[in-house]
Amino acid sequence: MLHNKPGTFIFLLQGLFVWSFFCSCDKTKNPKAESEHDAITTVSLIFSQNNVVLDTFQFDDPDGVGGLPPRQLDTLFLERNQSYQVRVLFANKTKTPAVDVTPTIVQQGFAHEVYYLPNNLAIDIEKTDRDGLGFPLGLSSIWRTGTNTASGAVRVKLMHKPSVKGSNDSPNLGHSDVDVDFQTILQ
């Protein structure tokens, strides 16, 4: 091989090829991950009418997934035939003081979406906010309740779906950062 100069040249190029591979791998060590955010242990649903807060319902699991059972999981009591403005807030209580994760979700809105899935309930839910690319985000919404009394649940999901978020995605596309069933009574 030492007598084969073109072969040696190719061998050197191959070394360059391998080196360039490892150089490109180094780029992946960026600690500022655009897709990372704090763990979410607490979900708050804030119900308002005419910009006056009526009630706040919460799911709270301060030690995170696993470990102790959730400390709080409120039942939503809603009036029939009403229209509510609803905001959702996400927090991490594994840290002291607790971290409000909501601004990070707003910043990473292009990769996240909140879904509200009523089960056995006549509630029309319309998302009223958009991410930076103009797609539904779901941190703010309007809930219009039906005319009949009923009891069921509203499933709240925060989905993470980098690179594949569009305007009308399935609520199961991607992976759930939050998935909570709020028992709900229309009275």
Next chain:
Amino acid sequence: MKKLILLISLVGVGLATQAQITFGLKAGLNAGLATQKVDLPGVENESPKLLPSFHVGGFLDIGLSESFSIQPGIQLNGRGSRVEHEGHHDDLRIYSLDVPVNFLYRSGGFFIGAGPSVGYGLSAKTHADEEEEEGHNHDDDKVKFGSEPGQLKPINFGINATTGYELKNGLFVSASYLADLSNWSNIDKVTQRYSFFSVSLGFRFGKKN
């Protein structure tokens, strides 16, 4: 037009009679190296992690001289992206059928080459390496190809580079890199490129020693 067809035919016949045409099969591992950028204020884009996958394919080797050959191929490639998120990985796994055409230089068993590559997206899905939620429906993981936001453009193109070593019996190992030059996203402010490295083991049949 007739003259052009005649000329191409003559060149083709000339190549076929003079060139040594062999074919080969290869398979191996891919390491997806994606670029995913969102051009929005305040967004710090990161490079996704390596996504392990595989490839399998075949090729023709049209020898132009003792040292040079053209090598068109067809290859099923796994590519995509892996993003770390809340202690798990969120993958976008894409399978594409790619047609690279490499111009190869050979010397003493070593070979090196490069050329264009065109591909077509066959399937794509999201996958998280974490316990799946109850009632999870895998149909919902599928990512569609098309022209709508959230869908992936099906046609991709890039530049392929390859190098390796071939034994006299036709067995070879190679390393390749496909630099994806297309943007798979349909959204103006989003760039998605799915380049990848490959390491292959293959065999070239019909080789005259």
